[in-house]
Amino acid sequence: MTRSLREWFKDYRLKQRIRKNRLVTKDGRCNIEFDNVMHRNRFAYVRDFWTTFVETRWRFIILYFVASFTLSWFIFGLIWYWLARSNGDLLWQNPPPDHTPCVYSVYDMTYAFIFSLETQNTVIYGNVYVTDQCPAGVALIIIQTIIGILISIFWCGIVITKITLPKKRAKTITFSESAVICPKKGTLCLQIRVANLRKTLMIGSQIYGKLLRTTVTGGETVILDQVNIDFMVDAGKDNLFFVCPLTLYHIIDKSSPFFDMAVDTLHQQDFELVVFLDGMAETTSSSCQVRTSYIPQEIMWGYDFLPIISRSEEGRYQVDFSNFAKVVPVPTAHCSRCYHNEPGNHLEGIDNKSFEVFDMELTNCNKM
Template structure:
């Protein structure tokens, strides 16, 4: 037990003694992991045929929705400004053919195609007023030129199409399901400790909004490099990791923070690991949570990952749910990522095979604050 605490303590106090080394280590970890803590995939594609790049334009709607906001705003401004200018040139050409421009010195009884369009600037202003339906009343179309009437119709239709497309892109980007995923958070660390007579790897997940996630399901993938008997190396070999809770593993009632756990038995890939070898392993545990937002009915997926250095052996999460004297339930998120040490066997094999290594609490971590309003932290608490 003392060995377990010493290993975990050395890991968590590294940043206090050598902040620069801890910063460089963190940067190296971020570059090597496939999925970042906030769910972004750290992967790039190379040697794609040049002809395949046109596939992005064939699916231009998805391309516009997925590009960054700076490019969306650029295309928004450019599409309107360019259409105003192009039609402004057309109106200038119509006025020039009809002899309406100032430098053409039209006679006093001359009837123009567009009143007060006497130059390029006024033609641009009339184009802007037409497409945006401003209508100041200074410039107006006359029935003298049938071609000008057709241009008004065409410009109105083009302006409506641009409005529909750009507004649709902006609204779609604002309402993307991944924005809903920002309010679902996982614990910074995973813990390994006994639970209900079994050795389990546990993580904590919370929904920061009061609106529920309907039909929530959680599962995991263990990514690691394996070698086949034939000498083949498989990079990012995926192994299914099942997570469950006391009420089951399907259709979670995600109304409050949940602690989900994976039972480490003989069929688990964590069975061969121990407290002194865990941090020397090379793997990445990617955890997924799928669900449908109650307020928008949009399906979304939340992802995070844990590397060996982010798994604490011999610790358990602190309780965060209390009940007040008035009967209301209260969630204290200050304890969301806090853990306390618990008696735990130093390896899964010892837990299952060696007598005397089944160190676990019958009912798990007690919650002494369940009947009070305030939550007080115990003296020996480790914050992730």
């Protein structure tokens, strides 16, 4: 029991450290901080207040929503109270019996607040209204009504925009937790599996990748140096027919940054492979981008994905998602140089004698 808890805690700390060191998390969020930003640049968020509110978390949106209406009711309630006091309508002012109030039934601050809420939300509470002997009250009720409509329009737009954000559609696009390297169609390839969990298509889908690493050139250290990584499927790399899960592959040739890596050096590398999928949702015609990333510990050398598409006896196509994250060992050279018979100082060959199917887990990748 103690050993299992120790192993669980060790794996948990490893996952947390890996998550912290990523630039892009597995769910596509960018893990980066901005320091020493000039104060004048911070006002750019205020000038672009619409985008700032749209990108705000829901809990703060709800807080600002409630605060904006409550504050506007209270401020206009104070103005109505001041107007009633100026006209001598309050109870403590002892108005004469023939006195014509500016607003009927507004005798204290509580009634002023209720009338303010009634005016802004067109709710009727009873015999509370502005008299024709109070021009200032007529003007104030017009101003509050217009401001109340503008506040409602603003928050309706914010809520609708947040609900229809393309990020929500991206939640139904999933990548495999790990990538694999194995032979495919006569060459060595790095493969990734991606699936669309909805039956509606992603129109004009394009897939590409960026390899992020730290390089030293001429004594100059370049952090987050970006190298383009091309991915494709059997039908090409543009305008994918994304109706079922696809296996994307990157050819490891002399132009690939993975060409000099090997099974015994891969997990010693320091890089992050970020994969992007751009497309347009068929139902909403909104563009969205899905991102994920892979570190060396999440790339398995000498394994291939299991098939997940089959055909039933009735002739219908079926997708078995239970095999989406499963791999099987396949005979694979230890390095790309070995595969292409290029000179190198790596091990020779690899034997995968046990073809046991298992789930890809991060812990398995680290123990590999």
